[in-house]
Amino acid sequence: MLFRKNKISEELVKKIREAAAGFDVVVAPDMEAALKVVKGVEVMAGEVEDELIKAGDNLKWVHVWSAGVDNYDLHYMKDKGIILTNSSGVHSVQIPEYILGVMLELVKGLHVFRNQQSKKLWKKRRPDELYKKTLGVLGIGDIGRRTAELGKAMGMRVLGYRRSGKPEECVDVMYSEGQLDDMLPLCDFVVNTLPLTDSTYHLIGAAQFDAMKDGAYFINIGRGKVVDESALIQALKSGKLKGAALDVFEEEPLPQDSPLWDMENVIITPHISGLSPNYDERAVGILIENIRRYVKGQPLINQVSYERGY
Structure with a gap:
């Protein structure tokens, strides 16, 4: 599993590793580091970009840190059979x-x-x-x-x-x-x-x-x-x-x-309404729940419909 995030606390990374105990979790702080390890990755999560997604050759599931997905190539992921989930709910406060x-x-x-x-x-x-x-x-x-x-x-x-x-x-x-x-x-x-x-x-x-x-x-x-x-x-x-x-x-x-x-x-205001000091904690909570479901083969929450676009 590749987790791409610029800045995140060690405590939250520890929680992700514990939830994904059956995976080798690689944390990449930037795009350059992520591109070096993306080959063969099955699961990708965090602040991921289209370039990173398209560089993977074994992706089955991508979980993005945002709620909106209009900046992603949804047609590509649909064609590749990649499951896409988002962090919907992270902005509800x-x-x-x-x-x-x-x-x-x-x-x-x-x-x-x-x-x-x-x-x-x-x-x-x-x-x-x-x-x-x-x-x-x-x-x-x-x-x-x-x-x-x-x-x-x-x-x-x-x-x-x-x-x-x-x-x-x-x-x-x-x-x-x-x-x-x-x-x-x-x-x-x-x-x-x-x-x-x-x-x-x-x-x-x-x-x-x-x-x-x-x-x-x-x-x-x-x-x-x-x-x-x-x-x-x-x-x-x-x-x-x-x-x-x-x-x-x-x-x-x-x-x-x-x-x-x-x-x-x-x-x-300059696109700041969704920012919060509690953002990462809430997003990690959503990701951890989905990791548990993925491991058990259960339906994931916040799965994006490629037909609807959200």
């Missing part, structure tokens, strides 16, 4: 906290007051409340589910959008594929947590922003390319959207000439 934080920042105008503070400007404005507002969550996975729970805790009505339309306890009304435009006009906040696939590319465009309630807020922590950024910018410029909080973008880093930088009603 920190990203919902980020979402709640920026929702409060937007509705209370804290970003505006912070700007005023830098100018020593004493200017009052009336903050709003989350209470009894309607929250629309696009994608009810681990992140979306916890976001819905936090919304309910704040007294919000929660609408959900998921491909299957399967109900969820913390969601008041669930919408399925093809019903997105029915949900959007009802939401005061629209939060995108969707992965990037062929079917979600630019899922949120001009028509969807037009369908949203006047004065709604938009939050994106999913993938930048799920949103048509030019349409988002237009919706913000026109006043259709009251504001936005964006952690992901169509191009990263966000280009210096993007109009988003200069919009007072936009909160920009």
